[in-house]
Amino acid sequence: MKCVRCKGKGIIYLKRHNAAFCQDCFLYYYKNQVKKNIKRHKMFDKKDKILVVISGGKDSMALWHILASEGYNVTGMYINLGIGHYSDKSQQVVESFAQKNGLELIVKDIKKEYGLDIYKLSKLLKRSTCSICGSIKRYLFNKVAYDGGFSAVATGHNLDDEAATLLGNVLSWEEGYLARQSPVLESTHPKLVKKVKPLYTLTERENLFYVLINKIEFLHDECPHAIGARSILYKEVLNRLEEESPGTKQRFITSFLEKGRRHFQDVYEKVELKECISCGQVTTTEICSFCRFVQILKQDA
Ligand code: Q46
Ligand code: ZN
Numbered sequence: 001m002k003c004v005r006c007k008g009k010g011i012i013y014l015k016r017h018n019a020a021f022c023q024d025c026f027l028y029y030y031k032n033q034v035k036k037n038i039k040r041h042k043m044f045d046k047k048d049k050i051l052v053v054i055s056g057g058k059d060s061m062a063l064w065h066i067l068a069s070e071g072y073n074v075t076g077m078y079i080n081l082g083i084g085h086y087s088d089k090s091q092q093v094v095e096s097f098a099q100k101n102g103l104e105l106i107v108k109d110i111k112k113e114y115g116l117d118i119y120k121l122s123k124l125l126k127r128s129t130c131s132i133c134g135s136i137k138r139y140l141f142n143k144v145a146y147d148g149g150f151s152a153v154a155t156g157h158n159l160d161d162e163a164a165t166l167l168g169n170v171l172s173w174e175e176g177y178l179a180r181q182s183p184v185l186e187s188t189h190p191k192l193v194k195k196v197k198p199l200y201t202l203t204e205r206e207n208l209f210y211v212l213i214n215k216i217e218f219l220h221d222e223c224p225h226a227i228g229a230r231s232i233l234y235k236e237v238l239n240r241l242e243e244e245s246p247g248t249k250q251r252f253i254t255s256f257l258e259k260g261r262r263h264f265q266d267v268y269e270k271v272e273l274k275e276c277i278s279c280g281q282v283t284t285t286e287i288c289s290f291c292r293f294v295q296i297l298k299q300d301a
Contacts, residue, residue, distance in 0.1 A: 005029075012209055015246040023213055030210050034066055034198050041184040043196040048151035050074045051193075053141055054105075056090030056219040059156030061097065062207045063199055065216050067154065068103055075104040075150070079140055081118060081133055082111045083223060090219045097217060106148075108140055114294055115301075121293055124300060129225050132293070139290040143281055145193040157197040160204045163249040164234035166256055176271075179264035182257065189273045189282050201250065 001010040003022040010020030021029055037043070044050055052067060054060045054076045067074045078094045080087045091107065098105035110116040116136060122129045145153045162181070169177045185195040199207065211218050226232070241248045275281070276288035283289070 016250055026209065027213065030202065030206060031066065031070070033201050037183060037198050037201055043184055043198060044152045046071060046073065048073065049149060051141070051145045051148065051150040051153045052076050053153060053155045054078045054094050056093040058211045058218045059158050059199060059204070059207045061216050061218040062210045063154060063156040064103070065214060068101065075106060077106045077141065077144055079137060080107065080109040083225070086221060086223055093217055093219050106144060108144065110136055115297055116293055117297065120297060120300065124296060130229070135289045136293065139281065139288065142193055146191055150193060152194045152196050154196050154198055156199055158199050158202055158204050158207055159249050159253065160235055162200050163238050163252050164231045166252060167234045167238060168230060175264050175267045178261065179267040182261060191275065191282050200253070
């Protein structure tokens with residue numbers, strides 16, 4: 001196996017590109033992909049202040065590392081969601097990386113700061129912990145970014161995540177979600193900050209390789225609530241397709257972005273946005289779900 005770029009010894013083979021790379025050329029390829037994605041979708045530039053959402057897993061750690069090493073103005077944001085050992089361990093990993101590399105980090109603790117408990121809320125509202133958790137995270141990403149004057153919120157979503165989400169949304173024709181699925185979600189309200197996914201063309205395996213080569217510490221464990229999630233089944237199905245027909249995931253995403261997504265555009269634009277009467281953040285209801293969660297738990301105490 002020879003490296004396609006320098007003809008040295010290849011150490012990683014990327015089936016969908018039918019290409020092998022040595023360590024240095026893999027890093028070159030990886031960096032190039034990220035740079036291209038940022039440029040192609042006009043995500044941000046060096047003058048912009050970027051809030052990078054960090055969970056402590058390989059994808060977000062890779063994103064934080066590459067953006068910082070490429071000289072972007074990045075600040076990490078970690079949310080402690082009160083998920084026992086998983087949250088404590090991931091916070092440690094993230095804080096130690098920030099400290100060792102002299103990177104800015106904002107930490108939010110939903111229990112300590114807002115009295116929120118995703119388990120209590122899930123019981124009281126009869127909703128899954130993931131749906132409660134997702135609402136809280138989305139709210140805080142945007143609020144912290146807006147209050148701090150950031151130009152964009154960057155997340156570590158990879159090609160496997162994006163293809164699995166797309167498959168799930170297509171299977172049930174979730175028009176609203178299909179309209180929102182994009183590597184760049186432009187702001188549609190002055191208080192909504194743009195969302196970007198610079199790693200959307202890179203796979204989980206490539207991100208893992210990147211963190212291993214760069215000796216970046218990361219949390220190997222997944223959130224315990226991710227186990228058994230439907231998205232894992234979709235990933236397995238897509239992996240099977242990818243095995244048989246390399247490039248399936250990338251084609252699925254790129255053709256959707258080029259040809260499919262525009263058909264759902266009006267669904268996205270038609271959503272009526274308001275400002276929460278309690279906190280002023282953007283919502284589709286009178287009071288946003290975050291403020292409702294805080295109220296519900298106060299009443300229950
Ligand atoms: S939503 Fe669900 Fe994640 Fe929250 S509870 Fe864990 S798995 S962290 S991406
Ligand atoms: Zn609110």
